[in-house]
Amino acid sequence: MTNTQDTVAGRAGPAAGRRPRFGPRRRPWVGLLFVAPMLVLFLLFRFLPAIGAFFLSLTDYRISGKWDFIALDNYTRLLSDNVFHEALLVTITYTVIFVPLTVLLSLGTAVLLHQVVWNRGFFRGVFFLPYVTSIVLAAVIWKWIYDAQDGLLNSVLGLVSIGPIDFLSQSSTVLPSIAVTSAWKGFGYSMLILLAGLQAVPKSYLEAAMIDGAGTWQRFRYVTLPQLRPVLFFVLVIETIGAFQVFDAMYVMTGGGPVRSSYSLVYFLYDSGFKYFDFGYASAIGLVLFLIVLIVSLVQRRLVGRDD
Amino acid sequence: MAQVLDRPPVRPVVEAPAAGRRTAGRLTLPTLLTLTAIVTIVPFAAMVLVAFAPPSGQTFPGALNPANFTLENFSKVLSSSDIPRWTVNSLLYSLVSVALVLLFASMAGYAFAKKKFPGREIMFWAFLATLMVPFQATLIPSYILVAKLDWVDSYWGLIVPTLANSQAVFLMRQFILQLPDELFEAAEIDGAPEWRIFTMIVLPLVRPVLATLGIFVFLWHWNDFLWPLVIGQSGKMQTLTVGLATLQGQAVPINQLMAGATITVVPSLLVFGLLQRYLTDSIAMSGLKA
Numbered sequence: 001m002t003n004t005q006d007t008v009a010g011r012a013g014p015a016a017g018r019r020p021r022f023g024p025r026r027r028p029w030v031g032l033l034f035v036a037p038m039l040v041l042f043l044l045f046r047f048l049p050a051i052g053a054f055f056l057s058l059t060d061y062r063i064s065g066k067w068d069f070i071a072l073d074n075y076t077r078l079l080s081d082n083v084f085h086e087a088l089l090v091t092i093t094y095t096v097i098f099v100p101l102t103v104l105l106s107l108g109t110a111v112l113l114h115q116v117v118w119n120r121g122f123f124r125g126v127f128f129l130p131y132v133t134s135i136v137l138a139a140v141i142w143k144w145i146y147d148a149q150d151g152l153l154n155s156v157l158g159l160v161s162i163g164p165i166d167f168l169s170q171s172s173t174v175l176p177s178i179a180v181t182s183a184w185k186g187f188g189y190s191m192l193i194l195l196a197g198l199q200a201v202p203k204s205y206l207e208a209a210m211i212d213g214a215g216t217w218q219r220f221r222y223v224t225l226p227q228l229r230p231v232l233f234f235v236l237v238i239e240t241i242g243a244f245q246v247f248d249a250m251y252v253m254t255g256g257g258p259v260r261s262s263y264s265l266v267y268f269l270y271d272s273g274f275k276y277f278d279f280g281y282a283s284a285i286g287l288v289l290f291l292i293v294l295i296v297s298l299v300q301r302r303l304v305g306r307d308d
Numbered sequence: 309m310a311q312v313l314d315r316p317p318v319r320p321v322v323e324a325p326a327a328g329r330r331t332a333g334r335l336t337l338p339t340l341l342t343l344t345a346i347v348t349i350v351p352f353a354a355m356v357l358v359a360f361a362p363p364s365g366q367t368f369p370g371a372l373n374p375a376n377f378t379l380e381n382f383s384k385v386l387s388s389s390d391i392p393r394w395t396v397n398s399l400l401y402s403l404v405s406v407a408l409v410l411l412f413a414s415m416a417g418y419a420f421a422k423k424k425f426p427g428r429e430i431m432f433w434a435f436l437a438t439l440m441v442p443f444q445a446t447l448i449p450s451y452i453l454v455a456k457l458d459w460v461d462s463y464w465g466l467i468v469p470t471l472a473n474s475q476a477v478f479l480m481r482q483f484i485l486q487l488p489d490e491l492f493e494a495a496e497i498d499g500a501p502e503w504r505i506f507t508m509i510v511l512p513l514v515r516p517v518l519a520t521l522g523i524f525v526f527l528w529h530w531n532d533f534l535w536p537l538v539i540g541q542s543g544k545m546q547t548l549t550v551g552l553a554t555l556q557g558q559a560v561p562i563n564q565l566m567a568g569a570t571i572t573v574v575p576s577l578l579v580f581g582l583l584q585r586y587l588t589d590s591i592a593m594s595g596l597k598a
Contacts, residue, residue, distance in 0.1 A: 032419075038477060039431065125580075133531065134530070142351065
């Protein structure tokens with residue numbers, strides 16, 4: 001292929017391949033200029049803090065800006081800090097309650113929407129509605145719903161002579177109550193993902209199972225569910241990662257109480273940083289959080305393997 | 309297997325009970341669906357009812373008679389709190405971020421998809437890798453950085469650090485990757501300046517993604533809590549979400565609190581009402597999370 005052919009073929013089509021004369025190779029700075037604004041933002045506000053978090057966690061950085069290198073002291077301190085143990089336990093307990101709750105709720109509503117054609121768009125909208133609001137709004141509404149004196153839930157329970165139950169002031173009910181609030185706020189997202197997954201299950205599989213005499217439950221259990229596995233897994237991981245980062249709802253609804261029974265890891269991080277100004281220690285908590293999220297993602301990679 | 313092969317002749321007999329069950333299902337499933345929908349909507353309905361209820365009637369199941377509805381709670385909460393200022397802050401935080409994220413992300417997405425430059429692959433994967441780091445894990449260093457820049461309690465500190473949005477870059481790159489190279493090369497041959505190619509060819513072509521992404525970025529910022537909480541330290545710099553949490557902590561009467569809550573949710577509802585299809589379709593397709 002000669003140079004003349006190359007330039008002539010310039011307009012002609014794919015046969016010409018890479019056209020050095022006009023191709024992007026000629027002016028590499030153009031590409032760099034286009035990435036530049038985002039690149040600067042990333043270097044400053046994503047990479048620098050990510051590296052900074054690691055180094056800060058090895059120091060006793062205080063609000064004055066003074067710091068000493070203290071190696072792994074923050075981490076050994078975490079290991080023996082009861083507040084950290086409690087916060088970790090609260091976060092895990094919350095995750096164990098929240099994830100099955102929200103996944104079952106999303107799966108249930110997705111299956112219902114998939115089965116019932118009647119007003120599907122309308123119902124989908126209703127279930128999705130809480131998702132576009134903030135978790136702060138959800139927390140404010142539900143705090144009132146749970147109120148022992150004149151809350152909505154206790155008023156309803158009062159009609160059947162139950163309660164009043166002070167949902168947010170008892171260590172046994174506070175985490176489930178917050179989990180219900182978060183699930184209400186967020187299930188619309190996973191529902192949409194699962195609904196798309198359900199709609200992607202080939203009709204022919206279900207028909208074949210029906211001809212073989214499989215009932216509704218059997219078709220769901222042995223055809224739909226296995227087909228849905230990757231999507232279900234994605235939802236499970238997303239919700240688990242989200243649950244480990246819980247903070248807003250607890251900050252608004254309980255302030256971490258009663259007696260730290262809703263005091264999560266991120267709450268602990270927030271307090272360490274912005275109440276006690278113990279920035280190095282707070283960064284170490286952040287790194288623990290990062291490791292947990294990383295492990296959850298890696299486990300997902302492992303389990304789902306290549307069908308992702 | 310043999311049984312299955314035998315089946316076709318007796319099919320109507322086998323189908324009959326199944327059909328009966330399905331009619332029953334047709335009735336119970338919609339009922340279940342309707343009940344779930346009612347439970348989902350009740351907290352919103354209660355919020356709005358309490359917001360409009362007369363303060364004297366207090367709360368549920370007290371005076372929820374529509375004849376007594378009043379705007380008193382709204383005027384009281386508006387005058388006793390900084391809600392107008394918080395609304396301006398929230399709007400600035402959301403709208404400026406939407407505009408800048410869309411611009412910078414489509415520029416970067418275009419370069420990653422269609423331009424060759426040194427370090428392109430590494431940069432792109434590094435962008436993606438930051439998706440793995442939870443925002444809270446870098447909260448402290450981000451705050452220290454903003455403090456060093458003297459941006460705490462300012463719009464700069466609120467907005468600029470949140471513009472580094474890797475999901476947006478990723479989405480734009482994936483979309484632009486599908487556009488045929490010839491479009492851009494033809495313009496290059498005609499001698500169009502790079503910036504004109506971007507504004508006249510790239511931007512119009514990516515309009516559908518811009519719309520979807522714009523909605524999501526708006527909701528991310530409008531509903532964001534932790535970053536505005538940390539950065540907006542004076543009352544004047546709080547956003548609506550932080551302000552609402554502040555109101556909640558100040559033991560404001562419940563009617564006024566719900567009036568405030570109703571105000572904060574209006575923009576989200578507008579976005580939802582106008583663009584619901586866009587939102588739901590794009591989540592189903594790309595898994596974007598607001």
